[in-house]
Amino acid sequence: MSLLCKLVPERCIACGLCQIEAPDIFDYDEEGIVLFAQEPEAHQQFVQPLEEANVTKAYQKCPVRAILLEKEN
């Protein structure tokens, strides 16, 4: 089972919480809108097992559901 993380940047309010929880995964554009640190153009990314706990915390803390998680078989 893999965890797929999707971003909905249109919803992001640039609060900065997700990078506190998962600094290696999330970064921001010049307006503070979320993107993937390693793949800024991507809107979805599989989460490495070591990052699952951090990304899940970021997902839970995002106030506007701009981060989505799906379990994939």
Ligand code: SF4
């Ligand atoms: S926690 Fe959500 S609203 Fe805040 S910066 Fe991250 S994606 Fe944007």
